[in-house]
Amino acid sequence: MKHHAAVTDIDLNAYLDCELDEARRAEIEALIESTPELAERVALYRADTARIARLHAPLQDLPIPPRLLEAVRRGTAPRPARRLAPVWAGLSAAAVLLLAVWIAPSLRTAPEPLVAEALAVRSGKTNPVREISAAQLASIDARDAVLQTALSLPVRVPDLERAGFELARMQLFDESTERKAVQLTYRDQKARSFTVYLRGPAGGDRFDLQQHANLQVCIWQNDSLGVVMLGGDMTAREMLRVATLTYGDLEF
Template identity: 30%
Template sequence: MTRLSDDDLHAYLDGELDPARTIEVEAWLEAEPQEAERLRRWSDQKEGLHRLFDPVLDEPVPPRLSLAAVKSGRRAPLAGVLRLAAALALVLAGGAGGWWLRGDGQGDGRPLATAMAAEAVSAHVVFAAEVRHPVEVAVSDKAHLVGWLSKRLGAPLKVPDLSSGGFTLMGGRLLPASESSAAAQFMYESASGQRLTLYLRRSGGGETTAFRFANQNGVEAFTWMDGPFGYALVADMPRDRLLPLAQAVYHQLEK
């Protein structure tokens, strides 16, 4: 059998093929282990999207978005609308965000922290599962990567060294963030293949906050604000393992 198209593989993954065609695809996958692994990664991404978004389906509509509120002329705050639009854009691009954008804290960095956590976890779920293209620029071109992302985010970036924690830098990428801004993601990998990502974006106010911990269906994140940036360290690992890595990142970045 000739190589199958991605359309065929997506249709197989979604259960849209007839029985005869399904048997043909399964036979082809048995003979092409690399393609079978690629399909498994797609399946993992699909399951990750369901884990993040299925709970949202059961949540009540926020009062500010209810039909009565719309009819009365009330409008959601512009910042909230922009955050929601950014989250939907990530989904359409193959990402996953969840409903972490809600939150009514004022003056303590909480709204930005929750939005940032959602964006960071979305990006981690999508790109940490990638086999061929986990990063946009590889570590072999680190100088270009750091210079490029520093220019796009408008301030010099530092890339922490997590080798003492068992993780090696793979590279990074530019990402969209809420409110029409840019974000950066650096990806690290352990010898066993486990991946973690450091997400950062401009904080706007130059504030400093303590670590905030968030968990979304097994994906853990520590977020904090320090100077011009907000940071989120994300991985699928227990909190007590991720915390020392977050502390190592914090101490290296404050030097």
């Protein structure tokens, strides 16, 4: 809506909300003072704004329902250690070394289908139907929404900053309606790549650690979701830490 050759409704709003610099403010103010129509419009907007605040002000005094207070208490209570945590915490350096030796035989065996899928995706042998860079999805919620839509599951994009990894891209692989898949690629400052391959139903509950060539492999799955985490140039100890963070942050 244009009221005057030199002032628009956007200007009037910015004036009302004190968002103009001093020079422009003075200019608009002079126009308002000399134009009754503008002065009336500003007065009405100002009155509407004040009434919106007054109309809703009492809502802030409403007692908070017990269920919301309980949600805060439950959400911020010290959390019991998860079953995974003692496993991780109990792994001494020696145990990790032993683990590395123990899993070494898997180097010589062909990867199982789920891992083979993840390896093919990571190596670029499987083309995504869609690729989104992290820069295109700046907010946590936007990333979660893409992942949840792609998989039709309430999973969240893990935040691995605590492990030094930042999300670089999301790749969507729509193999079929029942077995949609997504690869999340993370990178750290050493340019190491950590990928999380997620896809639909993969089988029963399972958590495995393996090694294939120079990649650490961590597999977690349940009846609804299969996850293969692949870390390059990582020790088994590092892999366990990043995989634990990933597992926790998926919130599934």
